[in-house]
Amino acid sequence: MNNFEKLKELVADCTAPTAPRMYRALYGMRDDEPAIQLGGWDEWRALPMMNKNTLVETPFADRFFASHSDIEDIRTSSGTSGKKPPFIPRVFPRGLEYRLQYHSFKNPILAFKVPYMMHWHEELQQSLGYAPRVVAFDPVHAEASIRLARIAGVDAIITFAFHIPLIGTLMSREGMTENIRLIEINGENCTRSLFNFMRATFPNAVILPQFGAAEVEDKPLGVPCRAITGEEPLSVYHAKDTQYHEVIDSDTLEVLPYQAGSEGELVVTSHVPKPRATPLIRYRTGDIVKILPEKCAAHNQLQFTIIGRVSIDFVKIPGGVLRADEMERVLLAIDNDISDRFEIHRYVHNHEAGPKIGMVVHITSRTGRNLDMEHIARDISNHFRVGPKRTYAQGVQSGMYVPLSCALLVNSSHTEKMKRIIVHEPEKS
Numbered sequence: 001m002n003n004f005e006k007l008k009e010l011v012a013d014c015t016a017p018t019a020p021r022m023y024r025a026l027y028g029m030r031d032d033e034p035a036i037q038l039g040g041w042d043e044w045r046a047l048p049m050m051n052k053n054t055l056v057e058t059p060f061a062d063r064f065f066a067s068h069s070d071i072e073d074i075r076t077s078s079g080t081s082g083k084k085p086p087f088i089p090r091v092f093p094r095g096l097e098y099r100l101q102y103h104s105f106k107n108p109i110l111a112f113k114v115p116y117m118m119h120w121h122e123e124l125q126q127s128l129g130y131a132p133r134v135v136a137f138d139p140v141h142a143e144a145s146i147r148l149a150r151i152a153g154v155d156a157i158i159t160f161a162f163h164i165p166l167i168g169t170l171m172s173r174e175g176m177t178e179n180i181r182l183i184e185i186n187g188e189n190c191t192r193s194l195f196n197f198m199r200a201t202f203p204n205a206v207i208l209p210q211f212g213a214a215e216v217e218d219k220p221l222g223v224p225c226r227a228i229t230g231e232e233p234l235s236v237y238h239a240k241d242t243q244y245h246e247v248i249d250s251d252t253l254e255v256l257p258y259q260a261g262s263e264g265e266l267v268v269t270s271h272v273p274k275p276r277a278t279p280l281i282r283y284r285t286g287d288i289v290k291i292l293p294e295k296c297a298a299h300n301q302l303q304f305t306i307i308g309r310v311s312i313d314f315v316k317i318p319g320g321v322l323r324a325d326e327m328e329r330v331l332l333a334i335d336n337d338i339s340d341r342f343e344i345h346r347y348v349h350n351h352e353a354g355p356k357i358g359m360v361v362h363i364t365s366r367t368g369r370n371l372d373m374e375h376i377a378r379d380i381s382n383h384f385r386v387g388p389k390r391t392y393a394q395g396v397q398s399g400m401y402v403p404l405s406c407a408l409l410v411n412s413s414h415t416e417k418m419k420r421i422i423v424h425e426p427e428k429s
């Protein structure tokens with residue numbers, strides 16, 4: 001069955017008169033209308049897209065497509081977008097077998113203390129005939145967690161990227177870093193500095209990225225085409241067999257060609273077999289991806305990489321866009337000692353000629369040396385592009401922006417994701 005036939009079957013099932021009302025309401029269907037039978041790709045592309053707000057605003061019963069006995073867990077998203085998180089029912093995890101080419105999972109695993117995640121890891125071990133042994137990583141009691149991991153004989157870590165510096169530091173103290181054979185990071189992109197830290201701290205570990213979303217039960221959203229080795233881009237994925245991917249312009253909702261060089265918001269449709277708790281049709285993930293020229297050698301599929309979040313890593317300004325991935329590129333290019341962990345603070349200042357954009361970039365050194373903030377600010381301003389033909393410095397010269405400045409980045413938390421662009425409210429007149 002080809003992609004279109006799978007999508008046609010999914011839409012018909014989800015819009016049947018006896019189905020929960022989410023899609024019938026989203027598509028404006030009357031009570032007496034039969035299920036939608038798609039006639040071609042144009043009809044598919046005419047279907048309205050949905051996002052997290054659709055889930056938040058739809059009553060639970062109207063988006064629950066499975067029986068209660070099929071549900072493995074109910075969870076919420078992390079809430080880092082600033083929006084109210086929805087409660088998401090999910091059936092048992094499927095499609096995680098790709099991990100087995102990188103690790104045996106025979107020994108205990110250190111995993112973040114979300115109960116359903118630990119349960120999934122235990123089920124994986126049991127399915128392979130091994131004893132289910134998962135040690136919880138609790139960042140509030142981190143030292144105790146790592147001591148227990150050493151005693152248990154942990155050789156794999158599955159956790160959020162922002163936990164890794166703390167875990168690595170504590171495991172180094174316990175003398176156990178060389179025993180780690182797999183690190184799988186979740187929650188955010190792997191930066192160059194984080195990769196360098198992991199490679200230096202865990203010399204024998206395979207480093208694997210994972211790209212998922214709490215509201216999509218068909219985890220992950222992309223299968224890693226390879227481990228992270230230092231080759232750019234660091235994290236590369238291809239679509240799962242049970243998913244159909246589209247790329248759109250987030251502003252116009254225009255569907256872009258799914259081909260090398262396309263860059264836009266990833267839209268996912270999951271067509272897993274039943275039971276499925278909340279099937280998502282044309283779901284806007286909020287993740288900006290770039291389609292790469294090379295195909296995945298093992299699966300003959302186009303590869304993609306994640307370059308940021310629509311609501312967090314891209315902010316429109318007069319004459320262009322502030323992009324977190326562009327700042328990461330510039331920092332690595334101008335000074336090898338500047339970490340690629342940063343925060344961009346965008347301000348709007350009142351001037352006689354009208355409001356002007358201002359930007360303060362919070363940075364830190366990799367080695368701890370003192371940084372010449374004025375010199376670095378000039379370099380960033382001259383190299384940071386807000387558009388194809390305009391740097392930030394050129395925007396300052398034209399009178400649109402206030403000169404860029406730099407400040408020291410305060411050490412980030414090990415318990416939550418880091419926002420790379422922070423938008424401040426305009427000054428009051």
